[in-house]
Amino acid sequence: MPPLDAADDHYGLRPHCGICGGLMGIGEPFSLLRGNVDSTAFSRRIGTFIFPDYGHLPPNTFGVRLCRKPGCSRCATSAESSTVHSDCLDLVQQKCLLDRYLEQLWIITAWRVPWRHAPHFHLQESNVALDFSELEDLGISRLRCLPREVLHIVYVYSATSLFWRYNSASELARRLPILPSERRSVPLCAVVAWDRGGQLTTSNAINHLPVLRLTIDSWGIKKVERLPEYPAFQGWRTENLLFVVLQERDIEGVIAHLKFGCLRLELPNIIDGLQVWDTPTPPALNRCSFHPAGLSHSTQFRTIQLSQTTGITFFFCFGEIYAIHAHTRRTPSAQSTYQLLSRRRQASVTWVYIPISGEDYIALLGARMMDKSSAGCICLILRMKLAGDVVVGFTYSQEARYLVLSKSPPSTIIYNTSQLRPISVIGAYTTQKDDNLPIDPFRCPLIEKNPPFRDACFSLSPLNGTSRIRLFNDKDNGFCLGILLEFNNGAQRSLGQCRVGIDRSEDYQKPVCICIRRQSYTRPEITGLLQATTVTCTERQEHSHGSREWTCFRLQGELEFWFSLYETRLTVIAD
Numbered sequence: 352m353p354p355l356d357a358a359d360d361h362y363g364l365r366p367h368c369g370i371c372g373g374l375m376g377i378g379e380p381f382s383l384l385r386g387n388v389d390s391t392a393f394s395r396r397i398g399t400f401i402f403p404d405y406g407h408l409p410p411n412t413f414g415v416r417l418c419r420k421p422g423c424s425r426c427a428t429s430a431e432s433s434t435v436h437s438d439c440l441d442l443v444q445q446k447c448l449l450d451r452y453l454e455q456l457w458i459i460t461a462w463r464v465p466w467r468h469a470p471h472f473h474l475q476e477s478n479v480a481l482d483f484s485e486l487e488d489l490g491i492s493r494l495r496c497l498p499r500e501v502l503h504i505v506y507v508y509s510a511t512s513l514f515w516r517y518n519s520a521s522e523l524a525r526r527l528p529i530l531p532s533e534r535r536s537v538p539l540c541a542v543v544a545w546d547r548g549g550q551l552t553t554s555n556a557i558n559h560l561p562v563l564r565l566t567i568d569s570w571g572i573k574k575v576e577r578l579p580e581y582p583a584f585q586g587w588r589t590e591n592l593l594f595v596v597l598q599e600r601d602i603e604g605v606i607a608h609l610k611f612g613c614l615r616l617e618l619p620n621i622i623d624g625l626q627v628w629d630t631p632t633p634p635a636l637n638r639c640s641f642h643p644a645g646l647s648h649s650t651q652f653r654t655i656q657l658s659q660t661t662g663i664t665f666f667f668c669f670g671e672i673y674a675i676h677a678h679t680r681r682t683p684s685a686q687s688t689y690q691l692l693s694r695r696r697q698a699s700v701t702w703v704y705i706p707i708s709g710e711d712y713i714a715l716l717g718a719r720m721m722d723k724s725s726a727g728c729i730c731l732i733l734r735m736k737l738a739g740d741v742v743v744g745f746t747y748s749q750e751a752r753y754l755v756l757s758k759s760p761p762s763t764i765i766y767n768t769s770q771l772r773p774i775s776v777i778g779a780y781t782t783q784k785d786d787n788l789p790i791d792p793f794r795c796p797l798i799e800k801n802p803p804f805r806d807a808c809f810s811l812s813p814l815n816g817t818s819r820i821r822l823f824n825d826k827d828n829g830f831c832l833g834i835l836l837e838f839n840n841g842a843q844r845s846l847g848q849c850r851v852g853i854d855r856s857e858d859y860q861k862p863v864c865i866c867i868r869r870q871s872y873t874r875p876e877i878t879g880l881l882q883a884t885t886v887t888c889t890e891r892q893e894h895s896h897g898s899r900e901w902t903c904f905r906l907q908g909e910l911e912f913w914f915s916l917y918e919t920r921l922t923v924i925a926d
Contacts, residue, residue, distance in 0.1 A: 359429050359430060360414055360415045360416055361415075361416050361418060361425040361426065361429040362383055362385075362397075362415050362416065362417050362418065362429070362432045363418050363419075363423065363425075363426035363429060363431070363432060364383075364402070364403075364417055364418060364419050364432070364434050365432075365433065365434040365464070365471065366419075366434075366471050366770075367434070367463075367471060368381070368434060368435050368436045368439055368516075369384070369433040369434060369435050369459070369460025369461065369463055370435045370436065370439035370440065370443060370456075370460060370519065370520050370523055371436060371439050371515070371516040371519035371520055371523075372463070372476060372519060372569050372570075373436070373510075373511065373515075373516055373519075375402045375434060375436070376402065377402055377403065377404050377694065378401060378402060379401070379402045379436060379437075380399050380400070380401060380402075380436070380437040380438070381398060381399065381400055381401075381402050381434055381435060381436055381437055382396060382397070382398030382399050382400070382435055382437050382440050383396070383397045383398050383400070383432045383433070383434060383435075384396055384432065384433040384435060384453070384456065384457050384460060384461070385397065385430055385431075385432050386430055386431045386432070386433070386457055386461055387430065388430060389608075389617060390430070390431045390461055390462075390467065390615070391458075391534075391536075391608055391610065392454065392457070393453050393454045393456075393457035393458075394430065396453065397415065398437070399437050400417060402434075403417060403419060404419070404694070404695075405419045405420070405421075405693060405695070405771065406419060406420060421770055421771050421772070426468075427468065431461055431464075431467065433457060433460040433461040435460060436516065438516070438520075439516060439519075439520040442517065442520040442521060442524065443456065443520055443523060443524040443527075445524075446520075446521060446524030446525070447524050447527055447528060452527040452528065454611075455527045455530050455611050456523075456527060458610050458611045458613055459523065459526075459527075459530075459570075459611065459613060462571045462572075462610075462613045462614075462615040463569070463570055463571045464571065464615075465565070465567050465571050465572045465615060465616060466615065466616040466617065466618050466624070466625070467617070467618065468623075468624070469624065469625075470651060470768075470769070470770050471770060472567070472569075472593055472627070472651070473691050474567070474568060474569040474590070474591060474592070474593065475507075475510075475569070475590050475591050476506065476510070476569050476591075477568055477569070477591035477592065479499075479502055479503055479506045479515075480518075480522050481494060481495065481502070481518060481522075489514070491514075530611040530612050531548070531611065531612050532611065533609060533610070533612075534609065534610045535551060535608075535609040535610075536606055536607070536608050536609070537551070537553055537606070537607055537609075538604075538605070538606060538607070539563070539602045539605040539606065539607045539616065540599065540602050540603065540605070541553045541554060541555060542563070542575050542607055543559060543577055544575060544576055544577065545574065545575040545607075545609075545614055546573070546574050547570070547572070547573050547574070547612060547613065547614070548612040549612075551607075551609050551614075559577060560577035560578055560579050561578075561579070561580070561598065561599050562577065562578040562579070562580060562581055562582075562596065562597070562598060562599075563575065563576070563577060563578075563596075563597045563598075563599075563602060564576050564577075564578055564582070564594060564595065564596050564597075564631065565594065565595040565597070565625075566592055566593075566594055566631070567592065567593040567594070567595070567627070568591060568592055568593075569591075570613075571613060571614075571615065572613075572614045572615065572616070573592070575607075575614065578596075581596065581598075581635065582596065582631065582632040582633075583632060584630075584632050584633065584634040584635075584763075584780070584782075585630075585632040586630075586632075586656050586658070586762060586763065587630055587631070587632065587656075588629045588630040588654050588656060589629060589630070590629070592629075592631075593627045593628065593629060594627070594628050594629075594630065594631045594633070595625045595626065595627055595628070596628070596631075596633060597625070601625075603619075604618075604619035604621070604622070605617070605618055605619065605622070622648060623647075623648060623649050624647075624648055624649025625648065625649065626646075626648060626649065626650050626651075626652065627650075627651045627652065628652045628654070629652070629653050629654055630654055633652065633654075634763065634765070634780040638780060639765060639778045639779065639780045640755075640756040640757060640778050640779055641756070641765070641776050641777065641778035642718040642720075642729070642754055642756060642776075642777060642778065643775065643776065645775055645776055646767075646776060650767050650776065651767060651768050651769065652765055652766070652767060653675070653765070653766055653767070653768055654763050654764070654765050655675070655677040655763065655764040655765075655766075656677075656762070656763055657707070657712070657713060657761060657762060657763065657764065658762065659677075659679050659680070660677045660678060660679055660707055661678045661679065661680075661683075661706070661707055661708075661709075662677075662678040662704055662705060662706045662707050662851065663675060663676070663677055663678065663704070663705045663707070663764075664676040664678065664685040664688070664702055664703065664704045664705075664851075665702075665703040665704075665705070665743055665744075666685075666688070666689065666692065666696075666700040666701070666702060666703075667700060667701050667703055667744065667808060668696060668699050668700045668701070668773070669699075669806065670728035670744065671728060671729065671773035671774075672729055672744070672773055672774045672777075673692060673696055673700060673773050673774065674688050674689070674691065674692055674700075674768075674774070675688070675766055675774065676688035676689075678851065683851065683852055684851060684852035684853060685702065685704075685850070685851070685852075685853075686852070686853055689702075693771055696771075699916065700916075701808055701848055701914065701915060701916055702833075702848045702849070702850050703743060703744075703808065703810075703845075703848070704833070704835075704845045704848070704849040704850070704851060705733060705741055705743060705845060706835060706843035706844070706845055706849075707735075707843070708737070708738075708837070708841055708842060708843045709841075710737060710840075710841030710842070711735050711736055711737040711738055711841060711842050711843065712735070712736050712760055713733050713734070713735060713736075713760060713761060714734050714735065714736045714760050715734035715755065715757060715758060715759075715760070715790065716731070716732070716733060716734070716755075716756045716757045716761050716764070716779045717731070717732040717734065717753055717754060717755050717756060717793060718730060718731055718732065718753070718754045718756060718777070719731075719732060719742075719745075719751045719752075719753055719754075719793075719795065720751055720752040720753065720754055728744060729744050729774070729777060730742065730743070730744040730745055730751070731743040731744060731777065732753070732793050732795065734793070735842065736760075737838075737840050737841055737842035738838075738842035738843060738844055739794065739813075739842075740793055740794040740795070741844070742795055742796065742811075745795075745798055745808075745809055753793055755790065756777075756778060756779045757779035757780075757781050757785075758785040758786065758790060759781045759783040759784065759785050759786070760781065760783065761779035761780060761781045762780060762781055762782050762783075763779065763780040763781075764777070764778070764779055765777070765778045765779065765780060766778070796809070796811050802913060803882065803913050803918075803920045804881075804882055804913070804915060804918045804920070805915065806915045806916070807913045807914065807915050807918070808913070808914050808915065809911070809912075809913055810845070810846040810847060810911075810912045810913075810914070811846075811909055811910070811911055811912070812834075812836055812844040812845075812846050812909065812910055812912075813844075813908075813909050813910075814836075814865070814904075814906040814907055814908055814909060814910055814923070815906065815907055815908070815926075816838045816839045816840065817836050817837070817838055817839075817862065817906045818837050818838055818839050818860075818861060819836070819837040819858065819859065819860055819861070819862075820834060820835070820836055820837075820858070820859045820862050820865070820888050821834070821835040821836075821837075821849075821856050821857070821858050821859075822834055822856060822857045822859075822886055822887070822888070823835070823847070823848065823849050823850060823854040823855070823856050824854065824855050824856070824857065825854070825855075826854065826855050828872065828883070829885060830870070830872075830883040830884060830885060830919065831847070831884050831885060831886035831919060831921070832847055832848045832849075832850065832854055832914075832919070833845060833846060833847035833848040833849035833850070833854075833912075833914075834846040834847060834849070834886065834910070834912065835849050846910060846912035846914075847912045847914040847919060848914055857887075859888035859889075859890070860890070861890060862888040862889065862890055862906060863889060863890055863891060863892050863905065863906065864888065864889045864891075864892060864894070864903050864904060864905055864906065865886065865887075865888050865903070865904055865906060865910070865923070866886065866887045866888065866889065866896065866901050866902070866903045866904075867884060867885075867886055867901070867902050867903075867904070867921050867923070868884065868885040868886075868896075868898070868900050868901045868902070869882070869883075869884055869900070869920070869921075870882075870883045870884065870885060870900075871883065874917060877917065881917050881918050882918045882919065882920050883918065883919055884919045884920065884921050886921065889903075892905065904923040904925070907925060907926050908923060908924045908925040908926045909923070909924045910922070910923055910924075911923075911924060
């Protein structure tokens with residue numbers, strides 16, 4: 352890294368508070384703790400400021416430039432800063448003589464990021480520690496009686512509460528005076544083992560175990576261990592930890608800094624990052640198929656274990672996927688993933704839900720290769736054993752080619768994440784051997800080049816054999832947002848935006864007809880009329896409505912469902 356100017360005025364902002372670990376809210380007061388060139392020592396404290404939205408801001412009254420621009424070249428060459436809530440910093444100052452412990456505070460808050468320019472990982476707190484001394488004063492002393500598992504459930508459902516921010520800051524202030532003061536810097540290749548707060552074990556032997564695994568939690572690097580070989584894939588993942596698995600050749604030139612019981616890596620200039628996984632036993636990349644195949648040394652991988660998944664929600668914006676949520680028994684709603692998107696992205700994404708019933712599974716995963724005009728868009732094809740071919744995303748190009756990512760049923764779907772940027776890599780891993788038998792051609796609907804409204808997404812489902820219909824409706828105006836269909840053979844298909852566990856829903860058992868009423872409406876922030884649809888179902892063929900605007904159809908043929916953030920258009924195509 353080039354030398355820094357002592358008068359450098361550029362301050363890159365982190366999206367989380369280094370003290371409590373919570374996300375910084377736009378408009379919240381915050382302060383900055385600045386480090387030295389290699390981030391191993393405290394330099395100065397500055398602020399208070401108001402936390403801005405993403406972008407690049409002009410110099411303020413302190414003469415500094417606050418920056419939240421991803422990939423900023425100035426941030427890459429400026430000294431690092433730790434962002435902290437002003438009230439968290441004030442509380443730490445009340446609890447201890449802060450001027451004595453600014454060095455410790457800097458290391459703890461800054462080294463939450465395990466190496467320079469590592470992305471924000473959005474890790475959940477796995478071990479909630481309560482400052483029991485404060486509970487009596489707050490009138491909630493009975494919290495100390497809860498089992499740890501129940502306490503963690505309380506935390507998960509109230510993680511953004513100011514109570515937990517107060518508790519985290521108080522607990523950190525208690526730890527500052529008792530932190531070990533050892534300072535060491537050694538090549539990572541010499542590290543044999545380390546656990547946070549413990550002693551560093553090193554060796555200069557050339558025959559030590561060849562594989563190194565790092566465990567990362569919300570406080571940074573938690574553990575370093577040696578393994579005799581690359582771990583065998585086991586299909587276990589977590590939201591609380593991340594893992595880096597490295598061969599000896601991957602860590603040449605990497606330095607491990609140890610201070611105040613924390614460990615951080617310094618990467619050489621030729622390494623721009625490390626591949627990170629949400630599983631301690633990631634699959635070997637040469638056994639995975641990806642589309643596009645644009646992997647890098649700093650790819651952050653996430654996995655979906657399909658055996659535990661009841662559905663998948665894709666968050667689309669302008670034809671690109673910005674987030675993916677796997678619906679499981681523990682995470683039945685995609686709201687938690689939606690909240691990790693930026694405020695601007697939240698206002699523009701559409702939710703595309705793919706159900707996976709208990710009787711069904713993904714038999715094959717494919718992708719539709721786009722032409723150059725659709726660069727950046729991803730179109731996946733999930734061939735369900737019972738539900739048939741389900742298209743996620745689409746292209747208007749009729750000359751697109753098809754790519755098979757997994758001819759055998761995949762056990763795991765793999766994709767990358769990147770702050771503010773769309774997902775650019777999706778792949779599959781299977782524990783079964785692919786056979787050499789030819790596969791049936793994919794059934795992708797031919798989509799018209801002129802959709803009914805701007806930024807429209809398309810979905811299509813057969814109606815024959817429907818046994819149950821669930822309608823997802825807007826709670827304010829009753830317009831239909833999405834439809835979930837269940838079939839006699841146990842399959843499920845979705846249309847539109849099915850925001851499971853969020854929007855109001857209506858169930859119809861053994862429906863006979865689906866009834867559609869097209870409407871127009873306005874929104875204050877949008878010019879012109881918007882298209883909308885009201886939908887209901889009946890269990891009798893003979894029925895009536897109070898208006899002639901309704902059109903009723905027997906459950907035969909196919910149902911087309913165009914949708915965007917604010918508009919819908921449904922069409923039944925009869926057999």
